[in-house]
Amino acid sequence: xxxxxxxxxxxxxxxxxxxxxxxxxxxxxxxxxxxxxxxxxxxxxxxxxxxxxxxxxxxxxxxxxxxxxxxxxxxxxxxxxxxxxxxxxxxxxxxxxxxxxxxxxxxxxxxxxxxxxxxxxxxxxxxxxxxxxxxxxxxxxxxxxxxxxxxxxxxxxxxxxxxxxxxxxxxxxxxxxxxxxxxxxxxxxxxxxxxxxxxxxxxxxxxxxxxxxxxxxxxxxxxxxxxxxxxxxxxxxxxxxxxxxxxxxxxxxxxxxxxxxxxxxxxxxxxxxxxxxxxxxxxxxxxxxxxxxxxxxxxxxxxxxxxxxxxxxxxxxxxxxxxxxxxxxxxxxxxxxxxxxxxxxxxxxxxxxxxxxxxxxxxxxxxxxxxxxxxxxxxxxxxxxxxxxxxxxxxxxxxxxxxxxxxxxxxxxxxxxxxxxxxxxxxxxxxxxxxxxxxxxxxxxxxxxxxxxxxxxxxxxxxxxxxxxxxxxxxxxxxxxxxxxxxxxxxxxxxxxxxxxxxxxxxxxxx
Ligand code: PEP
Ligand code: MG
Numbered sequence: 001x002x003x004x005x006x007x008x009x010x011x012x013x014x015x016x017x018x019x020x021x022x023x024x025x026x027x028x029x030x031x032x033x034x035x036x037x038x039x040x041x042x043x044x045x046x047x048x049x050x051x052x053x054x055x056x057x058x059x060x061x062x063x064x065x066x067x068x069x070x071x072x073x074x075x076x077x078x079x080x081x082x083x084x085x086x087x088x089x090x091x092x093x094x095x096x097x098x099x100x101x102x103x104x105x106x107x108x109x110x111x112x113x114x115x116x117x118x119x120x121x122x123x124x125x126x127x128x129x130x131x132x133x134x135x136x137x138x139x140x141x142x143x144x145x146x147x148x149x150x151x152x153x154x155x156x157x158x159x160x161x162x163x164x165x166x167x168x169x170x171x172x173x174x175x176x177x178x179x180x181x182x183x184x185x186x187x188x189x190x191x192x193x194x195x196x197x198x199x200x201x202x203x204x205x206x207x208x209x210x211x212x213x214x215x216x217x218x219x220x221x222x223x224x225x226x227x228x229x230x231x232x233x234x235x236x237x238x239x240x241x242x243x244x245x246x247x248x249x250x251x252x253x254x255x256x257x258x259x260x261x262x263x264x265x266x267x268x269x270x271x272x273x274x275x276x277x278x279x280x281x282x283x284x285x286x287x288x289x290x291x292x293x294x295x296x297x298x299x300x301x302x303x304x305x306x307x308x309x310x311x312x313x314x315x316x317x318x319x320x321x322x323x324x325x326x327x328x329x330x331x332x333x334x335x336x337x338x339x340x341x342x343x344x345x346x347x348x349x350x351x352x353x354x355x356x357x358x359x360x361x362x363x364x365x366x367x368x369x370x371x372x373x374x375x376x377x378x379x380x381x382x383x384x385x386x387x388x389x390x391x392x393x394x395x396x397x398x399x400x401x402x403x404x405x406x407x408x409x410x411x412x413x414x415x416x417x418x419x420x421x422x423x424x425x426x427x428x429x430x431x432x433x434x435x436x437x438x439x440x441x442x443x444x445x446x447x448x449x450x451x452x453x454x455x456x457x458x459x460x461x462x463x464x465x466x467x468x469x470x471x472x473x474x475x476x477x478x479x480x481x482x483x484x485x486x487x488x489x490x491x492x493x494x495x496x497x498x499x500x501x502x503x504x505x506x507x508x509x510x511x
Pocket of ligand 1: 187274276315410430431432433434435481482483
């Protein structure tokens with residue numbers, strides 16, 4: 001038995017068979033080959049095997065969209081430019097098949113990125129996916145599209161869209177090789193309540209190996225002995241109390257996937273404080289339509305049975321790229337088109353979401369809020385669009401209600417302007433993940449900057465206090481929905497700052 005230590009993304013314990021997922025082909029050990037003919041043969045076999053695998057995936061796909069994605073991926077492996085590149089890299093440059101795939105991924109991603117064509121930019125994820133499958137095959141790990149048995153996922157890099165692809169059903173634990181506990185993928189993992197760690201040396205984990213994950217203790221045991229397994233199965237049964245119970249403020253939960261909402265979860269809290277609707281837009285070629293969204297929001301409101309449901313309008317862009325809403329390449333995407341800035345590029349998509357929300361508002365206590373606010377003109381403009389949308393629904397004789405509207409306080413500008421901003425909205429919700437990133441100039445995706453993070457959150461607390469004071473003066477509510485709300489040791493600080501509610505990951509309530 002060996003073990004790896006790491007940083008905790010989400011606590012809990014899990015035992016299962018490892019499944020190694022290669023998001024990128026960057027970890028190639030051998031670059032040159034003495035036998036190009038052998039490598040060429042391996043490459044051809046890999047291409048054929050992956051094509052066959054993709055044909056199978058397309059046949060089993062449950063929706064036309066998924067089928068289309070698998071077919072596009074298979075077609076990439078029939079494309080002359082892709083095949084020529086791979087073969088030349090092996091035959092003329094003497095590279096191993098794996099290195100050739102790695103270079104193809106780099107080359108075509110850059111090529112697609114450099115085109116002014118949104119369609120081609122959206123193909124970057126496709127080439128990465130296809131190359132990931134080839135790499136998995138070439139590294140002698142038979143690629144199963146996704147395991148059908150309970151498994152522990154090991155991956156060097158993971159994006160939110162990958163998590164959607166694996167789903168929570170069989171994924172019992174996750175070991176990541178890189179990233180930060182504040183990345184969107186990590187937040188999503190917490191919301192799914194899956195025990196997870198970020199560890200170095202995850203290359204020691206091989207597909208098929210038994211892994212016991214003690215995420216509470218920050219350790220992953222590889223091929224654990226019977227005694228260790230027995231010790232942890234005893235622990236699992238000991239219930240720990242919910243640290244947010246009995247606090248003098250409301251406790252909401254954050255969700256990303258409608259299936260996370262259950263009567264049991266809603267019993268433990270005062271409602272939903274953040275529904276990250278961008279997850280509805282991932283992994284599909286067209287954005288969700290009005291009726292599809294209306295049905296989702298209505299169902300959640302009905303389940304909430306009068307409790308508040310706070311829906312954030314879609315916050316795509318940066319690391320939350322949605323294939324169906326492609327964006328041009330940016331040097332600094334976290335400072336570029338994300339959050340409400342994307343609405344100016346896709347006004348009709350935004351309007352569709354607003355129509356669905358206004359229609360659903362009739363069925364419960366819906367509140368909506370906007371991401372990445374930096375000025376009052378932005379919230380005023382959205383209010384104008386809301387009124388226009390309401391007018392259109394009324395003209396069409398469709399029942400609707402205008403919900404309460406909130407601004408996310410996740411930029412220093414929003415906090416500093418909160419006195420004026422409070423006059424344009426009905427509530428504030430502090431997004432500490434981005435507020436920390438933009439206040440301390442600290443990339444939330446990077447795990448390497450941890451030592452530069454001020455764990456006393458002095459500057460961020462000052463901004464939150466300003467926003468809370470302005471909320472109080474203007475008689476509006478303020479809460480925190482970023483990850484810092486889920487840390488029980490910080491609760492006292494937020495209550496002292498004048499916060500009315502905390503919105504935490506469902507996993508935080510299970511503790
Ligand atoms: C935040 O920034 O704290 C937040 C809640 O939004 P997200 O993590 O989705 O960017
Ligand atoms: Mg945010």
